[in-house]
Amino acid sequence: GAGVSQSPSNKVTEKGKDVELRCDPISGHTALYWYRQSLGQGLEFLIYFQGNSAPDKSGLPSDRFSAERTGGSVSTLTIQRTQQEDSAVYLCASSPRIDQPQHFGDGTRLSIL
């Protein structure tokens, strides 16, 4: 399909483990965003990439969170030493330009035991 693809769709892991979440944006979209959706906090911005520029990390909640985008396309969000409060749905979105609407993937549901 032509939409934003995220994997895995569900991830269950033990507290303290590291996890990697993947996002494959729509081809040709230069802007890529990560958001987190949790019961207590609603939908929150995490990080933003524009092409090959340095990302805007202003939404990352702690230094355990990091993300990279290789070749201006696929992005990986990494959470180290996971905590129970990291349980949430992690959504990725992309857009052709920053002033165009964002298209969302179906998300990764992360559960920390």
Next chain:
Amino acid sequence: AQSVTQLDSHVSVSEGTPVLLRCNYSSSYSPSLFWYVQHPNKGLQLLLKYTSAATLVKGINGFEAEFKKSETSFHLTKPSAHMSDAAEYFCVVSDRFNAGNMLTFGGGTRLMVKP
């Protein structure tokens, strides 16, 4: 700073009756405003957007929203609800001065449609 307040966390309507989902926003600059819909276990789908053109914006599935600057509101309406409209709806604001137009979301309104 920008923010969004959705005035109702839950709205229940009967099929065939009008829908009104209320949203107020705050933004220091000329904002872009959106409504997104989320069905269970799905991502967010764009319903409509306002970007300083016409104040009455028409979207998909018969939804529309009116931008009222004097009231800082962007309420979502539909003349006749359908069972398939049952979902969670998010009012969203962005402006170009924040992290690449990153989106700020309201708390969401869960729409229930009774047969």
